[in-house]
Amino acid sequence: MSAGLKVLRAGPCVSVQDRGRPGFLRDGIAEGGAIDRLALEEGRLLVGNDPGLACLEYAGYGGRFEIAGAPLCLALTGASAPLRLDDKPLQPRCSFSARPGQVIELGMPVDGNYSYLSVAGGIDVTPVLGSRSTHVRGGFGGFEGRCLRKGDLLPVGKTEQSSCGMVLHHPDRSLDAPIRILWSAQRDLFGEKELQLFANTAFVVTSEYDRMGVRLRSRAAPVCVQKGLEALSGVIVAGDIQIPGNGQPVVLLADHQPTGGYPRIATIIAADLDMFAQLPPGSEVRFEPVTEQQAVEALAQLSKRIGRLPERLQKHVADPLAPAELLSTNLISGVTTGSDNSGETQ
Amino acid sequence: MNKDHAPEMRMVGESVLIVEFGRQLSRDINDAVLAFDRGLQDHTVEGLLECTPTGTSIALRFDPLQVTPDRFRHIIRELVADMDLSPGSGKSIRRCWRLPVLYGGEAGPDLDFVAAQMSCSADEVVQQHQATRQRVFMVGFAPGFLYTGLLPERFHIPRLPEIKPKVPAGSVSIAIGQTVVSSTAHPTGWHTIGRTPFVNFDPGREPPVVIRAGDEIEFCVIDAREYKDRTGQTELESFEI
Structure with a gap:
């Protein structure tokens, strides 16, 4: 029987995601893909996947998943979240093996919004328009074009190699650094005073967030649009910060509508966007205008960091204080090897 | 498109360049957008990843790690100047x-x-x-x-x-x-x-x-x-x- 993950219980928004679906904006389809792309890459390295394979992304509670068909190698990355294998706690950011019949439970992320469950072989749904990412609003891609439900059986791809028992230590991502922005091409719609106000305001991330966008609020005076508030028909970019009529900003994320919307005051630089999207509700956020050159340098640094991730991958030395974890990491990985061998001879 | 009126170029973030051919939507302005869109398909433009035409403008997504924004703007400016974007000029398969x-x-x-x-x-x-x-x-x-x-x-x-x-x-x-x-x-x-x-x-x-x-x-x-x-x-x- 081929390997799979059976959904025993699913949180409100667990979806299949990969690197996204670039190139279809002219047909009205935004790129989408994993909100936290660094976490996606970390997860795939921990389980030894090739680039581009799909994982599960969730916000809020994740759910309970039963391993079906064959042993699997899995890892949780992104925001830290309680992770259990048959009720035994495991550490995130470590790849571990699990046998058919075992159940993993993904709890609520504690220091961010989005967590990622990667599995060796990847979530093997059929790609749509070149990607396995779920486009929930369009109802396509991923698993039946929707978030997961109890009873779903997710196919997992075949894999020769699996690098179970690896660890990636947490990168130094600071959650309280200012988020860097470039002023928008529509900055003329705002006065210089409003731009200053925006840069000097401490905003708070609200609990109104999803893959399309995040609403912010501020205790200070709202930022006002000086000129007409009518919808503008330009192309939208992930990271764009829109100012609707009430003056409370909305930051657009991966599943943003491709065009239109409210006037945009600024765009979060690409290097900081994923970090921003991980700020939990209640976090204070300040925006720091930077130059185009600084934005490109920051992106180059991030790209270099992602490129060097494999060097930071280490064999996991289990914490002696967590014997349960030691047991599942070491013993089960032996089982995986055995099964892989027998699979090859068939 | 009158060559005396070079389109306006504006950035969105560090990797999207908007080339705007006019503010007011009209068939002539849109003809220029489409002609430029077609023209770009006949060229290999360094770092260009995706072109998205809208009524009055075209959004060009590029890789700023492959080509600096300054250089990309320069390349696009030259291309605009070289192309005939007058109404009806764009050969098309519309x-x-x-x-x-x-x-x-x-x-x-x-x-x-x-x-x-x-x-x-x-x-x-x-x-x-x-x-x-x-x-x-x-x-x-x-x-x-x-x-x-x-x-x-x-x-x-x-x-x-x-x-x-x-x-x-x-x-x-x-x-x-x-x-x-x-x-x-x-x-x-x-x-x-x-x-x-x-x-x-x-x-x-x-x-x-x-x-x-x-x-x-x-x-x-x-x-x-x-x-x-x-x-x-x-x-x-x-x-x-």
Whole structure:
């Protein structure tokens, strides 16, 4: 029987995601893909996947998943979240093996919004328009074009190699650094005073967030649009910060509508966007205008960091204080090897 | 496009350059957008990842780690200067599609309101709407969602002050001298005057989006029976323009 993950219980928004679906904006389809792309890459390295394979992304509670068909190698990355294998706690950011019949439970992320469950072989749904990412609003891609439900059986791809028992230590991502922005091409719609106000305001991330966008609020005076508030028909970019009529900003994320919307005051630089999207509700956020050159340098640094991730991958030395974890990491990985061998001879 | 009026170039973030050919939507401005879009397809532009035409502008996404924004802007500026973007210059493989629409009734609940706004009968609205061949200025907002125009002056009626939470897939709605045609159920602030059985976006079909930016549409009246017969049809009559 081929390997799979059976959904025993699913949180409100667990979806299949990969690197996204670039190139279809002219047909009205935004790129989408994993909100936290660094976490996606970390997860795939921990389980030894090739680039581009799909994982599960969730916000809020994740759910309970039963391993079906064959042993699997899995890892949780992104925001830290309680992770259990048959009720035994495991550490995130470590790849571990699990046998058919075992159940993993993904709890609520504690220091961010989005967590990622990667599995060796990847979530093997059929790609749509070149990607396995779920486009929930369009109802396509991923698993039946929707978030997961109890009873779903997710196919997992075949894999020769699996690098179970690896660890990636947490990168130094600071959650309280200012988020860097470039002023928008529509900055003329705002006065210089409003731009200053925006840069000097401490905003708070609200609990109104999803893959399309995040609403912010501020205790200070709202930022006002000086000129007409009518919808503008330009192309939208992930990271764009829109100012609707009430003056409370909305930051657009991966599943943003491709065009239109409210006037945009600024765009979060690409290097900081994923970090921003991980700020939990209640976090204070300040925006720091930077130059185009600084934005490109920051992106180059991030790209270099992602490129060097494999060097930071280490064999996991289990914490002696967590014997349960030691047991599942070491013993089960032996089982995986055995099964892989027998699979090859068939 | 007059060469004395170089398009305006503006950045969105560090990796999207907007080239705007005019502020006011018109066929001439859109001709320049389409000609430039076509022209770019004939060139290999360093770092260019994706071009998205809209009514008055084109958004160019590029990789700033491959080509600096300064250099990219320079390359694009040179290309604009070298290309003939005057109306009618762009050779194209555009098509005109005959899109069937069931007007009024349950399919077009706002037809009477629109007629009242335009001080004419519902029949006249339909007659005029389908008499005008419309250009697809942009596919945006949602997969396969079309913005077409321009309609005669009397169709310049404002959008609704409040958004209707949901209109069905295939809705044909008008406002501000334009028509929008949806492929999925969606919220709208436009006035829905009819519905087409043709679904412009189907991820399981090749190509997934049939009517694209730069194409043109002749809307044609069908009745309820024809609507039923044509539901689920994937073929759409068209000719080259």
